[in-house]
Amino acid sequence: MWRRTWIIYRKELIESLRDRRTLIAMLLVPLLLYPVLMIIIIQALQVEKGRRERDVYKIALPNEAHERWLRAILEADTEEEKSRASQTRPAGSIRPDITAQQFRIIVTHRALEDAVRGGDAAVAVQLDPPPGETLDANGENRQAIVYYDPAEYLSEVAFRAFARMLDRHRDRVVLDRLRRVGLTADTLSPLQIVERSVASPQKLGGALLGQILPFLLVVMTATGAIYPAIDLTAGERERGTLETLMVTPVPIAQIVAGKFLVVVTIAILSTLLNLASMGATIRFGGIGQAIAQSAPAAGQIEIPFRVLPIVLVVMVPFAVLFSAVMLAVCSFARTFKEAQNYMTPVIIAAMVPAMLVSYMPSIRLVGAWTVLPVANVVVLLRELFLEHYDVPAMLLAFTATTLYAATAVVIATRLYGQEAVLFSDVGSYKTLLRRRLFRPAPTPSVSTALFLVAVVFPLSFYWQTTFATPAMSAERLRFMTIVLMLACFLAPPIALAWYLKLDPRETFALRPPSSRAMLAAVLIAVAAPILALTLARAQQRLFPPSDEMIRALADQQTLMLELPIGSVLLTFAILPGLCEEVLFRGWLLAGLRNVLHPATRCIIVGLVFGLFHTDLYRILSTSLIGMLLAYVVTASGSLLPAIIIHAGHNGLALLVAKHEPFAHWMGVADDSPAWIVPAAAIVAVIGLALIRSARPPADSAPTA
Amino acid sequence: MVDVRNLVKVFPTTEGGEKRAVDDVTFHVGRGEIFGLLGPNGAGKTTTLRILSGLISATSGSVRIAGHDVRADRDAAKRAIGYLTASTGLYQRLTPRELLTYFGHLHGLDPADIRGRIDELVDWLDMHEFENLRCGGLSTGQKQRTSIARALIADPPVLILDEPTLGLDVITNRLILEFIRAEGARGKTILLSTHYLDEAETICQRFGLLHEGRLIASDTLDRLQAASGQRRLSDIFLALCGESGPVLVDAAAGPPGGRA
Numbered sequence: 022m023w024r025r026t027w028i029i030y031r032k033e034l035i036e037s038l039r040d041r042r043t044l045i046a047m048l049l050v051p052l053l054l055y056p057v058l059m060i061i062i063i064q065a066l067q068v069e070k071g072r073r074e075r076d077v078y079k080i081a082l083p084n085e086a087h088e089r090w091l092r093a094i095l096e097a098d099t100e101e102e103k104s105r106a107s108q109t110r111p112a113g114s115i116r117p118d119i120t121a122q123q124f125r126i127i128v129t130h131r132a133l134e135d136a137v138r139g140g141d142a143a144v145a146v147q148l149d150p151p152p153g154e155t156l157d158a159n160g161e162n163r164q165a166i167v168y169y170d171p172a173e174y175l176s177e178v179a180f181r182a183f184a185r186m187l188d189r190h191r192d193r194v195v196l197d198r199l200r201r202v203g204l205t206a207d208t209l210s211p212l213q214i215v216e217r218s219v220a221s222p223q224k225l226g227g228a229l230l231g232q233i234l235p236f237l238l239v240v241m242t243a244t245g246a247i248y249p250a251i252d253l254t255a256g257e258r259e260r261g262t263l264e265t266l267m268v269t270p271v272p273i274a275q276i277v278a279g280k281f282l283v284v285v286t287i288a289i290l291s292t293l294l295n296l297a298s299m300g301a302t303i304r305f306g307g308i309g310q311a312i313a314q315s316a317p318a319a320g321q322i323e324i325p326f327r328v329l330p331i332v333l334v335v336m337v338p339f340a341v342l343f344s345a346v347m348l349a350v351c352s353f354a355r356t357f358k359e360a361q362n363y364m365t366p367v368i369i370a371a372m373v374p375a376m377l378v379s380y381m382p383s384i385r386l387v388g389a390w391t392v393l394p395v396a397n398v399v400v401l402l403r404e405l406f407l408e409h410y411d412v413p414a415m416l417l418a419f420t421a422t423t424l425y426a427a428t429a430v431v432i433a434t435r436l437y438g439q440e441a442v443l444f445s446d447v448g449s450y451k452t453l454l455r456r457r458l459f460r461p462a463p464t465p466s467v468s469t470a471l472f473l474v475a476v477v478f479p480l481s482f483y484w485q486t487t488f489a490t491p492a493m494s495a496e497r498l499r500f501m502t503i504v505l506m507l508a509c510f511l512a513p514p515i516a517l518a519w520y521l522k523l524d525p526r527e528t529f530a531l532r533p534p535s536s537r538a539m540l541a542a543v544l545i546a547v548a549a550p551i552l553a554l555t556l557a558r559a560q561q562r563l564f565p566p567s568d569e570m571i572r573a574l575a576d577q578q579t580l581m582l583e584l585p586i587g588s589v590l591l592t593f594a595i596l597p598g599l600c601e602e603v604l605f606r607g608w609l610l611a612g613l614r615n616v617l618h619p620a621t622r623c624i625i626v627g628l629v630f631g632l633f634h635t636d637l638y639r640i641l642s643t644s645l646i647g648m649l650l651a652y653v654v655t656a657s658g659s660l661l662p663a664i665i666i667h668a669g670h671n672g673l674a675l676l677v678a679k680h681e682p683f684a685h686w687m688g689v690a691d692d693s694p695a696w697i698v699p700a701a702a703i704v705a706v707i708g709l710a711l712i713r714s715a716r717p718p719a720d721s722a723p724t725a
Numbered sequence: 726m727v728d729v730r731n732l733v734k735v736f737p738t739t740e741g742g743e744k745r746a747v748d749d750v751t752f753h754v755g756r757g758e759i760f761g762l763l764g765p766n767g768a769g770k771t772t773t774l775r776i777l778s779g780l781i782s783a784t785s786g787s788v789r790i791a792g793h794d795v796r797a798d799r800d801a802a803k804r805a806i807g808y809l810t811a812s813t814g815l816y817q818r819l820t821p822r823e824l825l826t827y828f829g830h831l832h833g834l835d836p837a838d839i840r841g842r843i844d845e846l847v848d849w850l851d852m853h854e855f856e857n858l859r860c861g862g863l864s865t866g867q868k869q870r871t872s873i874a875r876a877l878i879a880d881p882p883v884l885i886l887d888e889p890t891l892g893l894d895v896i897t898n899r900l901i902l903e904f905i906r907a908e909g910a911r912g913k914t915i916l917l918s919t920h921y922l923d924e925a926e927t928i929c930q931r932f933g934l935l936h937e938g939r940l941i942a943s944d945t946l947d948r949l950q951a952a953s954g955q956r957r958l959s960d961i962f963l964a965l966c967g968e969s970g971p972v973l974v975d976a977a978a979g980p981p982g983g984r985a
Contacts (some may be wrong), residue, residue: 028830032819261814265875268778268808300838400773685740 025271029279037249037283046248047287051295055302078179081129081142088126090152094190095121119182134501137168140526143179223325223407231406232379235399239375242336243343245291246284247364250347253280255360277434284344292336296329338422339398345429352436360540375399386414388486390419392479406698428475435468463527470612473517481509495583499592514608527609534659537711542662544708546669551687551701553642578678590672598668605630606654606663656712726883726914727754732786734772746772748938754916759909761929762918768935770918774887776809791882807876807884811891817861821852821871825878832879846874866897873904883913884908922958936966
């Protein structure tokens with residue numbers, strides 16, 4: 022089956038690589054850009070350095086008394102400079118300070134402000150009180166009023182250097198005064214600060230690169246994919262070859278798969294080339310030293326080359342995501358030009374989060390940042406450069422990106438085959454979104470189903486992390502949960518089902534269950550929490566959670582139980598039972614119905630359900646429960662038993678925490694009878710057998 | 726060989742309305758027949774042929790190609806079809822030989838067979854001098870030859886040709902007509918759409934006259950002449966569609982301001 026995808030892939034890749042424009046974007050730009058950029062930067066720095074060393078800066082003074090005062094300072098500073106140069110000044114510094122010899126004194130009769138404003142001088146100085154005829158300046162304290170123009174670069178530079186020179190002068194005066202009263206410079210430094218950096222040279226390099234590299238990588242990967250994405254869709258249509266491809270006996274999914282893989286390949290190739298070229302330029306081109314010297318932190322800096330392979334792995338799902346989004350967007354375009362116009366917002370959508378994150382160095386890979394599209398990749402890359410390896414959070418970000426990528430791929434496939442998109446004379450793609458024109462369908466398509474889940478996922482996560490505060494009141498937690506359930510899980514699938522004219526009965530499995538199924542639901546609802554809690558205890562023994570995690574879980578539970586028990590059960594058991602079932606076992610399960618084998622479908626629904634709980638520690642148990650519930654709905658043809666099991670499970674788990682006797686009889690207390698767990702297993706098996714034998718109504722037989 | 730029953734295609738329009746591009750069309754084309762689907766622009770020819778080739782799906786009705794239902798068994802039906810229009814393009818950065826190999830693979834042919842088949846087509850269409858040059862640099866005639874070879878690569882029993890001569894120069898036009906005659910003589914079932922009625926007269930054995938989405942007649946030239954009392958196909962068409970309005974507009978290149 023995938024032979025033809027491979028054929029299409031090979032042909033499209035050959036054709037793309039024969040395209041001068043792709044080659045330029047993919048090969049020439051990265052291979053030339055960085056070295057050239059580097060040469061330009063180094064040259065510019067050299068020129069700037071030379072100018073700094075040669076340039077002369079004028080200082081305007083109001084009269085000769087000021088001139089004598091300043092000349093003495095300049096001479097003293099030049100003397101000091103000579104003795105200092107050999108000791109502390111790093112050789113070959115890019116931004117050398119302006120030396121005293123570079124200042125030229127002019128005496129003006131104009132107002133000093135005007136001298137600076139008019140450009141006659143870079144800075145101007147007035148002493149208050151003015152210096153006398155004799156050089157008595159050491160005796161009394163004065164103010165030096167320095168005029169400069171911060172909007173003029175040279176004036177600003179001269180001012181900084183001049184101010185530093187006056188500082189040195191002040192230090193000399195202070196020393197002199199100390200010496201006169203018989204003291205030394207040590208009097209002024211009772212405490213000396215000695216810096217000791219704990220960062221490794223690689224980490225310092227990583228911190229520097231982490232500021233800019235993730236942004237560059239994201240933009241480069243996105244731009245690398247643009248050209249083939251347009252060429253393989255809109256370009257093909259414009260040249261009239263699309264029809265010849267579509268009349269061949271190859272399913273559309275395989276055609277799109279072939280093209281999509283080419284876009285991904287080129288995106289990754291271009292990332293790879295960019296990385297290699299950038300790495301080589303930094304390593305051999307001398308920019309490493311340049312960065313090192315401009316770095317604020319003390320110490321040696323090394324570029325952490327060993328994280329680059331991991332960076333590449335992280336970039337793969339990102340490249341997949343962007344390739345799919347671009348393919349989907351380009352599928353709308355009829356011409357190359359039109360597609361290019363559509364690309365602009367996509368690129369901006371990639372750049373803005375990347376840029377924002379780059380500007381906010383305090384952001385870590387926690388909470389919503391792990392699941393926000395694009396932003397999570399940028400944060401993850403930065404964490405890699407900083408050698409912060411929070412593996413579960415990284416896996417979560419990786420998985421979330423993969424989920425978005427998969428959704429984008431499915432949508433791209435679906436759009437590509439649309440008649441309105443294939444042939445311009447068949448109508449506009451605008452008709453694709455008009456509700457009045459929709460034909461009623463029993464269930465959502467796999468692309469719409471996944472699309473909604475991919476939208477709800479970051480949304481729900483974002484809501485929880487932004488609304489939750491460390492010291493949250495029970496009422497706040499309740500409010501957060503109610504909004505999450507109703508606005509994130511319940512309303513979106515119902516609204517979309519209405520908009521798409523889907524059959525609610527089929528989409529949300531709204532059939533009366535058989536009495537056997539109901540009995541089974543009650544049995545499983547009682548047995549499931551016993552087994553789940555036992556599983557959780559076993560897991561805790563095998564992989565003990567951190568104390569912090571135990572405390573967080575306990576805190577949340579204590580918090581919940583502060584509320585009246587009726588409210589607790591309603592908010593944390595019945596509501597999730599209803600809303601989560603509608604989304605996962607209703608909407609998502611129905612969407613996967615026509616494309617997947619029932620077993621695969623249950624496993625996927627379970628895994629997505631587990632992922633939504635974004636708690637890697639509990640992902641095993643939540644996924645298993647998700648799979649069980651999906652099986653119950655598939656076998657019984659009704660959502661109600663799943664709602665009962667879900668609500669029952671949550672409710673019993675809460676009661677266990679609330680009441681001691683419950684813990685005893687649910688098998689989790691230390692004195693629980695040993696027979697409870699096997700008994701629960703037997704009850705669960707009986708329940709499942711009952712469900713299996715309770716045949717679903719004839720019309721709901723899944724069409725696999 | 727080609728069996729079309731009660732074919733209907735309704736498009737939604739941007740304004741929110743509906744357009745019946747194909748309206749209850751039924752016809753049959755037997756093995757080895759050359760069937761001309763005729764009508765003015767917008768009569769539904771292209772839409773009908775696209776449904777037949779499996780490019781778009783019908784709103785209702787059925788199409789069987791070589792015994793395969795286009796809706797239920799799309800890929801099998803597609804395997805029996807060679808499709809060509811005057812506007813179908815070529816991959817600019819592939820050579821004709823690479824392009825033909827690609828389409829041979831997409832049709833699921835055996836690599837050894839593909840090579841033999843391409844050699845045959847290159848001989849027959851006299852493509853030796855340009856078979857290894859990039860398609861982007863070929864002349865119009867060479868491109869059309871490559872397109873013909875592309876449509877014939879899997880030696881399909883049915884050829885669907887949508888306006889195959891539209892906008893072509895005299896020499897290329899001749900090439901296409903010769904190719905249609907030759908393939909007809911080799912026993913291929915050919916469905917051809919055109920609004921050049923005189924051209925159709927010389928190569929088709931039977932005609933289907935489409936007007937505003939409806940098939941107003943489907944027969945041989947003799948019987949159409951007998952039924953309408955007219956000799957030339959264009960006169961027959963005008964006589965049979967009753968209202969001469971849209972056809973007149975088309976034939977006379979439109980009165981001032983009259984063309985929509």
